[in-house]
Amino acid sequence: MAEAAASFSDGVTAARRGASIAPTGHGLDIAPFGQPPLSWRYDEIEIVDRGPPLVLARRGAPARLSVSEPGIAIEIRARLRIEPSWRRRSIIRAAAIPAAILVCALLAYVAIMQGRAAVGLVARAIPPSWEAPVGDAVADQIARILSHGEPKYCVGEPGMQALDTIIGRLNAAGAPPIAPIRVVDTELVNALAAPGGRLVLFRGLIDGAKSPDELAGVLAHEMAHVAHRHQLQALITGLGISFVVQLVTTDVTGGGTVAGAAQYVATAGFTRGAEREADALAKDWLVAANISTVPLADFFDRLSEKEKTGAVPRFLSTHPASPERAELFRAANRGGPPVLTPDEWQALKAMCKR
Amino acid sequence: MNVSVESVVPDKGPQGLESFDESPEYNGKGRRILGIVLLNALITPLTLGFYRFWGKTKLRRYVWNAIRFRGDPFEYTGRGMELLIGFIIATVVLAVLYGAYALVVWAWLRGVDKAVWQPVASVVFGAVFLFLIHYATFRARRYQLSRTLWRGIRFGQTGSAWRYAARAFGWVVLRVLTLNLIAPWAAAALQRYRIEHSWIGGSKLSFDAKGGPLFWRWVGTWLLFVPTLGLSYAWYIARQFRHFAHHTRLNNIAFESNLRGRDVVFIYLPYFVLLLVLLIAITGVTASVFRGITPTNAQDPTALFATILQNGWPQIVGALVLWSIAGRVLAAYFLVHRQFRLSCRTLRIYGAADFSAIAQTARDNPRFGEGLADALDIGGVGGV
Numbered sequence: 188m189a190e191a192a193a194s195f196s197d198g199v200t201a202a203r204r205g206a207s208i209a210p211t212g213h214g215l216d217i218a219p220f221g222q223p224p225l226s227w228r229y230d231e232i233e234i235v236d237r238g239p240p241l242v243l244a245r246r247g248a249p250a251r252l253s254v255s256e257p258g259i260a261i262e263i264r265a266r267l268r269i270e271p272s273w274r275r276r277s278i279i280r281a282a283a284i285p286a287a288i289l290v291c292a293l294l295a296y297v298a299i300m301q302g303r304a305a306v307g308l309v310a311r312a313i314p315p316s317w318e319a320p321v322g323d324a325v326a327d328q329i330a331r332i333l334s335h336g337e338p339k340y341c342v343g344e345p346g347m348q349a350l351d352t353i354i355g356r357l358n359a360a361g362a363p364p365i366a367p368i369r370v371v372d373t374e375l376v377n378a379l380a381a382p383g384g385r386l387v388l389f390r391g392l393i394d395g396a397k398s399p400d401e402l403a404g405v406l407a408h409e410m411a412h413v414a415h416r417h418q419l420q421a422l423i424t425g426l427g428i429s430f431v432v433q434l435v436t437t438d439v440t441g442g443g444t445v446a447g448a449a450q451y452v453a454t455a456g457f458t459r460g461a462e463r464e465a466d467a468l469a470k471d472w473l474v475a476a477n478i479s480t481v482p483l484a485d486f487f488d489r490l491s492e493k494e495k496t497g498a499v500p501r502f503l504s505t506h507p508a509s510p511e512r513a514e515l516f517r518a519a520n521r522g523g524p525p526v527l528t529p530d531e532w533q534a535l536k537a538m539c540k541r
Numbered sequence: 542m543n544v545s546v547e548s549v550v551p552d553k554g555p556q557g558l559e560s561f562d563e564s565p566e567y568n569g570k571g572r573r574i575l576g577i578v579l580l581n582a583l584i585t586p587l588t589l590g591f592y593r594f595w596g597k598t599k600l601r602r603y604v605w606n607a608i609r610f611r612g613d614p615f616e617y618t619g620r621g622m623e624l625l626i627g628f629i630i631a632t633v634v635l636a637v638l639y640g641a642y643a644l645v646v647w648a649w650l651r652g653v654d655k656a657v658w659q660p661v662a663s664v665v666f667g668a669v670f671l672f673l674i675h676y677a678t679f680r681a682r683r684y685q686l687s688r689t690l691w692r693g694i695r696f697g698q699t700g701s702a703w704r705y706a707a708r709a710f711g712w713v714v715l716r717v718l719t720l721n722l723i724a725p726w727a728a729a730a731l732q733r734y735r736i737e738h739s740w741i742g743g744s745k746l747s748f749d750a751k752g753g754p755l756f757w758r759w760v761g762t763w764l765l766f767v768p769t770l771g772l773s774y775a776w777y778i779a780r781q782f783r784h785f786a787h788h789t790r791l792n793n794i795a796f797e798s799n800l801r802g803r804d805v806v807f808i809y810l811p812y813f814v815l816l817l818v819l820l821i822a823i824t825g826v827t828a829s830v831f832r833g834i835t836p837t838n839a840q841d842p843t844a845l846f847a848t849i850l851q852n853g854w855p856q857i858v859g860a861l862v863l864w865s866i867a868g869r870v871l872a873a874y875f876l877v878h879r880q881f882r883l884s885c886r887t888l889r890i891y892g893a894a895d896f897s898a899i900a901q902t903a904r905d906n907p908r909f910g911e912g913l914a915d916a917l918d919i920g921g922v923g924g925v
Contacts, residue, residue, distance in 0.1 A: 196694075198693035199901055200896065200898070200899055201691065201693075201694045201742060201899035201900075202692075203896065235606075235616055236606045238614075244693070249693035249694070249901060253612070288584070295589060
């Protein structure tokens with residue numbers, strides 16, 4: 188049994204006093220200068236600083252023992268290494284990080300696989316009546332931005348009636364009722380569904396449409412978004428994703444950029460899935476309503492011509508590939524007479540003229 | 542083996558007074574810090590970001606331990622779990638705050654002229670955010686001090702984060718109104734609040750510096766700012782640090798610093814130069830990616846993002862990874878390692894102190910980590 192000099196602070200004051208220490212079979216005998224002797228068991232001892240000097244503590248207590256004599260320090264560390272509770276602790280410590288990585292990989296897998304289902308559950312819990320005012324605000328805001336000021340809506344009465352005819356046919360085939368459509372006088376070739384069944388149609392889409400059936404196809408697609416409440420789901424998904432992305436990326440230099448990129452990839456994944464769902468439902472309605480789906484397929488063919496600028500990797504794209512969508516609608520076609528008479532179609536085309 | 546007990550008893554005067562005049566010792570190794578930071582950067586993404594709380598704790602433990610005063614190391618006793626829980630609480634609080642703000646603004650802007658009131662709403666939001674940043678900084682300091690030990694004695698911070706944030710906010714307003722001429726007084730007042738509420742065990746630090754003696758130097762700093770390419774600011778920072786150290790006391794212990802402006806420059810200049818080199822290198826790698834951007838798609842963030850990614854997402858991902866890892870390494874080396882080393886080397890602590898008068902005190906310490914500061918991403922420099 189060796190005995191050595193050390194210094195001891197009792198954890199009550201910051202005073203430091205000399206002490207003689209002696210490692211025994213089961214612990215450390217400490218005799219501080221001018222204080223009663225004490226004994227620390229090896230299984231209670233923690234290393235505060237490997238030093239030199241080696242600084243020790245008794246688990247959870249503020250007293251500190253500083254061992255500057257190298258021989259004794261080595262002897263104490265050797266005894267701690269063979270102490271069973273110490274070996275247990277070091278095994279747990281070594282296993283903790285791989286275990287954490289595994290658990291996180293599992294969590295990520297479940298979130299990716301079951302995330303949409305969870306979002307759907309949350310969305311169902313929110314009453315549709317809450318969506319309506321938000322939808323009106325969003326739709327008006329979009330119209331205002333695209334009109335560079337007061338919203339410019341196309342209000343030609345015969346054209347509105349023609350739109351209602353198409354919507355009536357789709358409603359009869361199972362599509363949900365929607366609020367009066369907003370047609371915005373802008374060249375943009377697009378249409379979108381705001382929350383609460385608020386549809387916004389852009390004049391460019393009507394101008395570019397080759398037939399009423401094509402327009403009916405686009406409307407069916409947007410109404411399918413309404414039926415699935417995709418806008419609300421997108422909102423919930425966005426909140427969830429931004430929470431996770433924030434957790435993962437704060438504390439990273441350039442965290443804002445990383446967060447933006449991660450959010451984009453995750454959101455793109457959501458929209459891609461939503462577009463597929465909307466296409467599937469729209470196809471069923473069009474067939475049930477006896478409307479030809481070939482014009483919509485042609486529309487996607489024209490779109491894919493425009494997209495041939497560069498290849499976006501699948502996981503970065505917000506939409507399914509256009510050829511794939513064209514194929515879906517072409518295969519589903521059961522034919523049918525044009526959804527509007529030539530007169531109605533002309534009225535619709537002219538509804539933005541004043 | 543028998544060693545005389547007397548040989549290690551500190552040199553004590555007649556009334557148990559220890560007299561000393563020394564600098565704290567810093568023995569941190571740059572290589573070890575680099576290792577910790579790189580390991581953190583590797584494990585953190587693999588654990589969806591959760592590991593960073595433990596990584597930060599590990600780095601703090603190492604750096605705190607590397608500082609010794611009178612032969613005894615400082616200790617950091619914080620836990621990764623405390624930081625994680627604090628972060629989650631703060632995220633929930635922030636989400637509620639953001640939500641409430643969005644609702645109020647939305648309801649309010651429906652009935653009023655948006656062109657007039659939208660900027661007002663933004664200013665209000667900015668003010669709340671500024672207030673929160675100061676609040677969070679004070680809370681973070683409280684957590685860190687409560688987890689700092691020397692010779693087993695806990696440090697601590699009292700005072701109210703609300704009051705501190707209110708003062709800091711008031712000083713910002715005054716600085717704007719006085720074209721920032723009042724900055725030395727603002728710095729002294731806030732430092733006084735921080736120091737006068739800092740404790741080692743039951744002993745409180747005291748601070749009696751005024752802003753006045755710094756005023757003309759501050760004016761000179763701005764007159765010389767352009768001719769010296771901004772270096773005058775480093776001289777001022779060093780001067781202010783010396784002034785504040787000189788006016789800080791703990792019982793009979795006094796502090797003195799001989800920090801020079803050039804010391805500050807030697808830390809921050811290489812840091813910013815290397816950061817710039819890194820940025821230029823990354824820009825070079827990713828330049829091709831930004832070529833396809835036209836004014837049309839630059840207006841639409843989604844289209845812009847899609848264009849960038851489609852022109853070469855591997856370069857973008859690689860650049861971000863490089864930027865994030867190299868950025869952390871540089872910050873840890875210069876802003877943590879070199880900074881701590883310099884602070885210890887230039888600080889002088891002297892006096893005749895009875896350390897048995899510095900007694901452990903039970904204090905109402907925070908249970909969880911510096912959540913808000915972490916959530917707002919102002920947790921501190923270089924991941925510490």
